[in-house]
Amino acid sequence: MAGGTEMDVRIGEAIRARRLERGLSAWELAGAIGASEKAMARFERGQSRISAATLLRIAGALRCSSRVLFGEPDLFADPEAVRLVGAWSLLDSDAKRRSCLDFLEALTPDPDARS
Incomplete structure (x- = not known):
């Protein structure tokens, strides 16, 4: 693949940011997932599409959820x-879950943040 999509670029940027946050070099991350440093550079620039298996290995090496690499918060x-x-997970009824959800939503300052 000559050039990546917008999503490939965003994922690559997230990988690079998380790698730097963890204090890892591209070489160290590449070694941890069994890839070449050149491949890692292409991933981080969004020039190569990353397979699901490789993305999961990267997330594991970076100690984060793969969701984080898609720009989602690490809850x-x-x-x-x-x-x-x-x-x-300990609530034993749908009614209790609904009550808790209603309570939490009532505390949310931004009504647009609610589903």
């Missing part, structure tokens, strides 16, 4: 979000 980086999900 599980926040310990309180982890607690919330844990508590949510």
